[in-house]
Amino acid sequence: DTAVSQTPKYLVTQMGNDKSIKCExxxxxxxxxxxxxxxxxxxxxxxxxxxxxxxxxxxxxxxxSPKSPDKAxxxxxxxxxxxxxxxxxxCASSHLDxxxxxxxxxxxxxxVV
Amino acid sequence: xxxxxxxxxxxSMQEGKNYTIxxxxxxxxxxxxxxxxxxxxxxxxxxxxxxxxxxxQEGRLMASLDTKARLSTLHITAAxxxxxxxxxxxxxxGxxxxxxxxxxxxxxVLP
Numbered sequence: 001d002t003a004v005s006q007t008p009k010y011l012v013t014q015m016g017n018d019k020s021i022k023c024e025x026x027x028x029x030x031x032x033x034x035x036x037x038x039x040x041x042x043x044x045x046x047x048x049x050x051x052x053x054x055x056x057x058x059x060x061x062x063x064x065s066p067k068s069p070d071k072a073x074x075x076x077x078x079x080x081x082x083x084x085x086x087x088x089x090x091c092a093s094s095h096l097d098x099x100x101x102x103x104x105x106x107x108x109x110x111x112v113v
Numbered sequence: 114x115x116x117x118x119x120x121x122x123x124x125s126m127q128e129g130k131n132y133t134i135x136x137x138x139x140x141x142x143x144x145x146x147x148x149x150x151x152x153x154x155x156x157x158x159x160x161x162x163x164x165x166x167x168x169x170q171e172g173r174l175m176a177s178l179d180t181k182a183r184l185s186t187l188h189i190t191a192a193x194x195x196x197x198x199x200x201x202x203x204x205x206x207g208x209x210x211x212x213x214x215x216x217x218x219x220x221x222v223l224p
Contacts, residue, residue: 031209031210033209033211033212035212040216041150041199041216041217041219042214042216042217043201043203043212043214043217044214045211045212045213048207048209048210048211049209050209053208053209055207055208055209055211090155090156094210096209096210101146101158101161102146102158102212104155104156105155106154106155107154107155
């Protein structure tokens with residue numbers, strides 16, 4: 001199946017831990033994104049990344065870092081997790097030069113206790 | 114910086130009725146998107162509006178775009194229960210075409 005897949009789907013962890021969320025797309029897209037959806041369902045861009053540049057939303061704490069081993073993967077690493085990091089994180093992908101829209105992953109629900 | 118305002122935040126409507134969700138945006142947006150999200154699920158693309166005056170329809174949903182007024186609308190015709198979900202509009206901006214989302218409209222269609 002062609003898609004954007006995220007793992008894990010659910011992640012429960014303690015404050016202070018470091019965790020990663022993985023994202024893979026097999027759509028041949030050249031740009032990938034991370035969005036955060038908070039408890040009020042508000043969606044906000046965190047990062048966008050392609051081969052040329054990483055754009056970081058200035059409101060994202062530097063405890064969050066995207067890591068891209070190749071064009072098909074954009075993982076999200078979070079250091080020193082805080083209660084306020086609890087949210088649903090969505091990965092998405094698109095192709096900048098060709099308009100195919102955006103494809104979103106199924107989301108990762110992160111709960112920090 | 115692109116800002117997107119969506120209203121209403123909550124909408125309860127009777128089956129068979131019509132209603133409109135409004136989406137205003139602050140600066141030029143390359144494209145305007147509408148998404149649907151069911152509880153605990155991902156975002157499902159409904160419409161992409163590319164230019165002024167664009168109108169797209171799918172079933173009981175119709176989306177339109179007025180770039181001069183910086184306004185997009187999602188019109189619901191003869192609502193049915195299956196349309197109950199949260200609807201988001203989003204504008205696109207920046208070199209990486211990041212999406213800026215509205216706050217969402219939680220639609221509940223009552224029998």
